[in-house]
Amino acid sequence: MGIKKDRVTAVRGKATSLNVRSPNTCAHVQILGAGGDIGGVPSAMLFFDHTRFVFNLPEGFQRYAAENKFKLNKISAAMFTRSSMEAAGGLPGMVLSVQDQEETMELAMYGHKRLHSLVDAMHTFISSSHLDRIGKHFFGDTPLEPVFEDSVVSIRSVVITAAPNPESVKQSPSAAANENAEREVKRQRASYHGRDNSNLDPVVCYVAKLADTPGKFMPEKAAALNVPKGPKFAQLVRGESVEASDGTIVRPDQVLGPGVPGSTVIVVDCPTIGYLPSLLTKLASFVIDSSSESREHSGTVCLVHLSPQQVVSDAQYVSWMKTFGDKATHIMASECNGETVLFSAARLQRSLHAVDQDVFPLHSTRTSNTFPMSSQVPNCVPGRNRLKFHLRPVSRIGVDESEVPIPTEDKAVTDEAFTQLLLKAQATQIGSHIPATIANISRSECEITLLGTGSSIPSKYRNVTGIYVNLFDAGGMMLDCGEDSYGQMVRRFGVEGAQRAIAGLKLIWVSHIHADHHVGLARLLAVRQHVLGPSCDPILLVGPKPLREVLQSLSKLESLAYDWVDGINLLNPSQQPGSGSLALNS
Structure with missing residues (x-):
């Protein structure tokens, strides 16, 4: 499996461990804003000197890493709270990027067993030799605990599920007596919530307990x-x-003085109110009252809340947070939603806005700059991008905002725009080069937005391939759909504008099976179904035959509505493979 000598990995399903070369003297948990700027599932990192655990890899994680000079091959393990592409959509691209750069990656995956479907899909466009290097540790609703353990930290997983609709259950009293009652409850649950509630699939929370720090040697x-x-x-x-x-x-x-109890980090993800009863029950045994007299035996407690704002503001959720006492620190990662995290892309958008405010409007996805949670729960901190909470050494325990980026002033960006972009636009004479076929088309009839023009690996300024064609009253279409195409649409049109555009799509056309042309497809289809509802009409999808295998696997994770057409069937008979005039690889 390509394991380094200082690493020991047990068989799948067993707890794993890493034997490091020297003590881990520094440790912190950090909010990673990837995915947060478009309102997606936030991500976070638990950092040690020799090991780094990332919770969730949303789409756009590669680009975020490039922006922040974050080396992907330094990640030791990816731990997923959800099985959807919203939380795991960045994994395929990350694996391919490290592969293309010929770097060594020693990565382990942790999450619910549903993630097997994502791995199956990745086998279609990623070589088995690279996928086999990834340690896969998937578990069911009652996973082995701990799922990871070494001399530095022990990490346990807690799986929570959505509760059935009480009203629906009351209307079916026979279900409780029926031997298939559990199946009936699951059916009612799916019928009531639909796919508008971020899926009803099991969600994983993680509890990390750091080892105690030995006392001073005397x-x-x-x-x-x-x-x-x-x-x-x-x-x-x-x-x-x-x-x-x-x-x-x-x-x-x-011969040792008093030691320092190890800190506890709890990563909490509760997608909807429907998961709250399970959360309160399953995590009850991990509640540590930081204000009790026995605090010296429990260590520092830090909770990272990935749950969305509508959940964390619920009265039951707030009451549960208070059970940890007034010394625990709560980092609300959902507060980074709508915050700019890709500053290079934001500067470019502001530059274009300075050139033409109507064509390139600015959009903000933040709903409020206030932070009401601070008045309800003690030590509640908004989870800004790259905010840290130090766990070790003891002298540094606490919140650290030194790496939180400072937004660039709009005026500086505007001045740069007029000295660069505008001058280039004035110097470019394209009127005489417009093809006759589109010379008489106005902007109100057709608008082409290049969501990505980069190579197979995204960069600070350029995303991978994706083109949105807006035909206005006639609808729209997507030509290729690379990773984070949905995020690019949000940055260009705003959340509501992007969702309107996606709802109006009539066709998605994927040119070939290379990952940078289709990895963002499942996320976009899932958003479309979320906007239009579970009974929406399928969209016409044209692509190479292997892409259908990818979508069939991902359909086990996301509810995708599409009508498939194999792109090779659109060729003229003389262009079909084997005709002698043109051979295509489907």
């Missing part, structure tokens, strides 16, 4: 117990018992 005590100076001192520091000169056994606790 050599005078060791000497008093007849322990000779030298290697045996080092053994005691490492927590090993030794034999003294007089033959007695000396334990580490006899």
Whole structure:
């Protein structure tokens, strides 16, 4: 599996461990804004000197990494809270990017067993030799605990599920007596919630408990117990018992000062109110009252809330947060939703806006700049992009905003625009080069938006391939749909404008099976179904035959409505493979 010598990975389904080369002296949890700027599932990172755990890899994660100079091959494990492309859509592109750059990636995946479908889809366009390097640790509704453990941290998973609609259950009293009652409840649950509630699939929360920090070694005590100076001192520091000169056994606790209890980090994801009863029940045993007299035995407590704002503002959720006491720190990652995280793209959009405000309007997805949670729960912090909470060393425990980016002033961007873009536009004479076929078409009839013009790997300024053609009253179409095409539409048209555009699509055409042309397709189809409702008409989808296999696997994760047409069937008979005039690889 390409494991380094200092790593030991157990069989699938068992707890895994990493034996690091030297102690992890620094640790922190950090909010990663990837996906947050378009209102998606936030991501976070648990950082140690030698291991890094990322929770969720949304679409656009590669571009976010390039913006923030974050090396993808340094990620040790990806832990997914949801099985949807909203949370895991960035994984295929990340694996391919590291592969293309010929870098070594030692990555382990953790999540619900439904993620098998994503891996099956990736096998269609990623070589097995690269996928086999990824350790896959999937679990069911009652996973083995812990799912990861080493000398530094132990991570447990807690799977929560959506509750059935109480009113629907009351209307079917026979279901409780029926031997198929559980199946009936699941059917009612799906019927009531539909796909508008972020899927009703199991969601995973994670509880990470850092190892206790040993107390300071006191050599005078060791000497008093007849322990000779030298290697045996080092053994005691490492927590090993030794034999003294007089033959007695000396334990580490006899020569070490008081230790510091390890911190606890809880990553909470509750997509809708329907998951709340399960959350309150399943995480009840992990509640640590930080204000109790036994706090010195529990260590620092930090909760990272990935739950959306409409959930965290619910009275039951707020009450549950308060059970952790007034010393626990709550980082509300949903507060980064709508916050600019791709500053290079934002500067470009502002530059274009300075050239023509009507054609390139600015959109903000933030609904409010206030933070009401701070008045309801003590130590509640808005989860700004790249905000840190230090866990170790003890002297640095607490919130750190030093890496939170400062937005560029609009005036500076405007000045840059007029000195660069506008001058280039004035110097470019394209009127005489307009093809006759479109010379008489006005902007009210057709508008082409290049969502991505980059290569197979996105960069700070350019996304991978995607073209949106707006035919206005006649609808719209997408030509290719690379990763984060939906995010690009949100940045260009705003959330409501992007959803209107997606709802009006009549056709999606994918040229070939390379990942940078289709990885964003499932997310876009899922958004379309969310906007139009579960009974929406399918969209016409034209593409290469292998793409259908990808969508069939992803349909187990997302509700996708499409009518499939194999692109090769649109060729003239003389162009069909084997005709002698043209051979295509479908």
